[in-house]
Amino acid sequence: MMLRAALLTGALATVATAEERRTGYEMMSPDLRAMQDDEMSNPGMLWVAEGAALWDTPEGEAGLSCADCHGGAEQSMAGVAARYPAWDEDSGAPVDLAGRIGLCRTRHQNAGAWDRESRPLLALAAFVSRQSKGVPITPDSDPRLDPWRDTGRVLFETRMGQLNLACANCHDDHAGGHLAAATIPEAHPTGYPQYRLQWEEMGGLHRRFGNCMAGVRAEPFASGSPEYIALELFLMSRAAGLEMEAPAVRP
Amino acid sequence: MVAMVNIPETAAPGEIVEVKILISHPMETGFRTGADGKLVPRNIIHDFRCLYGGTEVFRAEIFPAIAANPFLGFFLRAVETAEVELLWTDETGEEHSERRTLTVG
Secondary structure: OHHHHHHHHHHHOOOOOOOOOOOHHHHOOHHHHHHHHOOOOOOHHHHHHHHHHHHOOOEOOOOEOHHHHHOOHHHHOOOOOOOOOEEEOOOOEEEOHHHHHHHHHHHOOOOOOOOOOOHHHHHHHHHHHHOOOOOEOOOOOOHHHHHHHHHHHHHHHOOEOOOOEOHHHHHOOOOOOEEOOEEOOOOOOOOOOEEEOOOOEEEOHHHHHHHHHHHOOOOOOOOOOHHHHHHHHHHHHHOOOOEOOOOOEEO | OOEEEEOOOEEOOOOEEEEEEEEOOOOEOOOOEOOOOOEOOOEOEEEEEEEEOOEEEEEEEOOOOOOOOOEEEEEEEOOOOEEEEEEEEEOOOOEEEEEEEEEEO
16 A cells, blocks of 8 residues: 555656755855855845845835735745745736735735836845745645646746757756756756846846746747746746745856 | 945954955946947946044955955954944945944953
């Protein structure tokens, strides 16, 4: 019986176990890891500091700050980033963390929408994600998310662009290898928003998707599009159990 | 402008202490073009100073090759309880500063 259960689990397990998976952090050089680990040298912490200030700042016609509803982020936001994207009842679709912050602004603060890659939104997202540091990724169990995860998997495995490559061709088949001088990671979104030295600033996961899609010469989807949300849902379920580390530093 | 400063609050007389600062700044080189094809104006921190008890103890001239959000670290010898002031100037000409008190004893 136990053997059967083990076999069944083995058959259902679509990705390697947590012990076999390696995050981008584990693939980085010791110097970069030290840069990320030291809060004083991790440039992402500048955004976290800005986000902490924004959390307490009243915004919009409602004159409400995040803290007015949610209280201290240390308690109320602990582990939140580790389970997003989550289902949004009102729009009948999943939203990611940046999308949720945007909805809070328009629905509850009556404030103007922020661009998804704008500095204040990245700062707040970084601050909220920081509250999940060390928390294992725990995908939301809402069954309405499952079809979206399936769509995400299809996107991950669909060849696209002039180079005709799927995400899986690099991040599953050649993870740990190299693309020119760059190490190919396994694509576990543990540390977003993250500070990329290449960008010289903070950026979200959807911006990163756009980089890869442009790399295979495909037309990137829009940031916050249903396609990216689906892909994010799939990647988060694929990375389930790995620890959150935002704000990550990556080359 | 956000900056994160790390200076020990206390030190023994004669102790060597490390001063670290991470400054939020775009460090735009002036060589890049924007989406409109025009050069993005240069905006870098070009001058950085550290005063310890009013005396200049460290100075750096910074050039466009330094990446955005520069991190600077250097060492001081703690001799007396005094204010450590970090000052920097960017292309706007405005001087920014951060102050911390180093207690020696």
